[in-house]
Amino acid sequence: MASLNPVTAFDVAQDLQQGIARGLSVPGARLESERSISQRLGTSRVTVREGLKLLEAEGVIYRSNRRGWYLTPARILYDPSRSAFFMDLLAGQGVTPFSRVLDQQTINADAPLAAQMGVSPGEPLLFLSRVRGAEDRPLCLDQVWLRSALLPGIAERNLEPSVSAVLREHYGQDYSRQTLNIRASTLTSAQAETLLAPVGYSCIRIDRLVRDGAGQVVECDTEIWRHEALQLSMDISPGH
Amino acid sequence: MASLNPVTAFDVAQDLQQGIARGLSVPGARLESERSISQRLGTSRVTVREGLKLLEAEGVIYRSNRRGWYLTPARILYDPSRSAFFMDLLAGQGVTPFSRVLDQQTINADAPLAAQMGVSPGEPLLFLSRVRGAEDRPLCLDQVWLRSALLPGIAERNLEPSVSAVLREHYGQDYSRQTLNIRASTLTSAQAETLLAPVGYSCIRIDRLVRDGAGQVVECDTEIWRHEALQLSMDISPGH
DNA sequence: TAGTGGTCTAGACCACCAT
DNA sequence: TGGTGGTCTAGACCACTAG
Structure with a gap:
């Protein structure tokens, strides 16, 4: 069972990317809040943020300071x-x-x-x-x-x-x-x-x-x- | 007193950069270990890593995976x-x-x-x-x-x-x-x-x-x- | 004003690297 | 084998944004 092992930052990134692929977000839209993600996936907020940062470094999502995370529009x-x-x-x-x-x-x-x-x-x-x-x-x-x-x-x-x-x-x-x-x-x-x-x-x-x-x-x-x-x-x- | 306020990631980055400027490290050399920095500055390892990541994103230092942090040679x-x-x-x-x-x-x-x-x-x-x-x-x-x-x-x-x-x-x-x-x-x-x-x-x-x-x-x-x-x-x- | 992101604490365990 | 970096937990407080 996955629930026995700790949820990793990679798991978080994967979950979010699946949501994006499924069209749950459109380019420019705000993502779910960090606390919501951590509760949904049963992990700590630190891990959620690490996962978000993975996608951020890739350019898939971006941050507006203190405003939240957004799905990146086309470059x-x-x-x-x-x-x-x-x-x-x-x-x-x-x-x-x-x-x-x-x-x-x-x-x-x-x-x-x-x-x-x-x-x-x-x-x-x-x-x-x-x-x-x-x-x-x-x-x-x-x-x-x-x-x-x-x-x-x-x-x-x-x-x-x-x-x-x-x-x-x-x-x-x-x-x-x-x-x-x-x-x-x-x-x-x-x-x-x-x-x-x-x-x-x-x-x-x-x-x-x-x-x-x-x-x-x-x-x-x-x-x-x-x-x-x-x-x-x-x-x-x-x-x- | 600085000791009353928490040491920030920025403080860590500044301390390390001062050490570099003073010539405590030469290009390519390995930095002090994370635990050593955290003890020396009286802060948590998480904060130390955040500070290191600031300098890393700037390109001042780099990581060799699981080996440590090094002073970046010329680009x-x-x-x-x-x-x-x-x-x-x-x-x-x-x-x-x-x-x-x-x-x-x-x-x-x-x-x-x-x-x-x-x-x-x-x-x-x-x-x-x-x-x-x-x-x-x-x-x-x-x-x-x-x-x-x-x-x-x-x-x-x-x-x-x-x-x-x-x-x-x-x-x-x-x-x-x-x-x-x-x-x-x-x-x-x-x-x-x-x-x-x-x-x-x-x-x-x-x-x-x-x-x-x-x-x-x-x-x-x-x-x-x-x-x-x-x-x-x-x-x-x-x-x- | 409620909720958010940004940050910090004080631990812990593991895999891995160097010796 | 000891010490390291990589990662995760479970909190906490603050400044700020949005309504």
């Missing part, structure tokens, strides 16, 4: 090697996107940032910070540093919907020269708060340096994605 | 858009690489694989499975399916050190046309065993389809990396 397909218009990208995948500016100001490059961008410390940069997501679900934290010296008048332009569109149309930047760095990481407390996630939540971090025709850096970019929300998909071809 | 820098010779790639980064073949055989494509590769179900494919790592530390699980029909005699060749070198030299494949898919995932029990990780360990999964000049798929590839071991780094340029 966003994203090609970071091309400059995509975020709103169009998501709309094209059947979800309702949103983008909200958190901060926009001119700053002076500190030492680490200057080193990363290959500019002199203190050089003025236009900084822009945004949260982006689908429906009411925040998915991605986006920070951009633009080199004002190479982009005259950039601070006066409206960057709201799309930085890349402005750079393309007004400054002839085609994003054809980039350096991308991608790694798994975790959310700081500030990032977690913005993305409605617990501190330390797993994320994918994308760092981008965009160069102009002369090879000078014009834009530096950091995207922090909730790990379950993203599927990077890139087409590499000779003409690219 | 491997890897550009998946170029066909790299794994052994050279790692050697160039100052580590001693190894590659071990787990399995090599001719199989017939099942339905999902056939769909993914765009071939007929049942088509014969050469399958190759390898573990790869640095020093004695397994980092990556690599599975390759090669389309024998387009690569005559491939099954008789020695693919041991490098599949890409064989395809390049003998079949004129230059890996210039690829589709890459990258996402966060977790290790199955078999994968975990090979990578000396616990079941459900966070990983980065890279799926690759390589096409020849005519646009036909010649190779399908899956790489499963321990999440803390990898830093994807890509240069995108017009001539690429």
Whole structure:
């Protein structure tokens, strides 16, 4: 009998996944509460949470901090090697996107940032910070540093919907020269708060340096994605 | 007094990170045991493990299953858009690489694989499975399916050190046309065993389809990396 | 305000690794 | 074989969310 052996975290994960497979939950729906699961399966809440975390790491479910566990909708397909218009990208995948500016100001490059961008410390940069997501679900934290010296008048332009569109149309930047760095990481407390996630939540971090025709850096970019929300998909071809 | 409040997982993580910053550990070295930490800080082992998991998710430390916690050496820098010779790639980064073949055989494509590769179900494919790592530390699980029909005699060749070198030299494949898919995932029990990780360990999964000049798929590839071991780094340029 | 998730305690047992 | 990590129990309290 299974009831003689302790219920394991794996058992919990399996039970929940069966429920999902049976259609008891639809994408985006909230799962049963932790206490309810533990009582139903006759196990402790610690074990239930371990089981939930297994599915979370897989990306099957996700957490909204202190709000509960939800069935993950389809991942966003994203090609970071091309400059995509975020709103169009998501709309094209059947979800309702949103983008909200958190901060926009001119700053002076500190030492680490200057080193990363290959500019002199203190050089003025236009900084822009945004949260982006689908429906009411925040998915991605986006920070951009633009080199004002190479982009005259950039601070006066409206960057709201799309930085890349402005750079393309007004400054002839085609994003054809980039350096991308991608790694798994975790959310700081500030990032977690913005993305409605617990501190330390797993994320994918994308760092981008965009160069102009002369090879000078014009834009530096950091995207922090909730790990379950993203599927990077890139087409590499000779003409690219 | 801090001793009046409970010691938190964050406190544990901070204490360990301070020890690391002070040079009490060197990259690759084993950390203090969990029980030792819990006694030293006056907290429970559960809290200690939560603290360790915070640093693990960040990639600062990693686990060797049932062996202990270790300080993570530098990440491997890897550009998946170029066909790299794994052994050279790692050697160039100052580590001693190894590659071990787990399995090599001719199989017939099942339905999902056939769909993914765009071939007929049942088509014969050469399958190759390898573990790869640095020093004695397994980092990556690599599975390759090669389309024998387009690569005559491939099954008789020695693919041991490098599949890409064989395809390049003998079949004129230059890996210039690829589709890459990258996402966060977790290790199955078999994968975990090979990578000396616990079941459900966070990983980065890279799926690759390589096409020849005519646009036909010649190779399908899956790489499963321990999440803390990898830093994807890509240069995108017009001539690429 | 009730119920939830987030966290911590203080144990326990087992399988496994290293010696 | 001793000590380790992996796991589970059975509580508890708090901050917060949702109604």
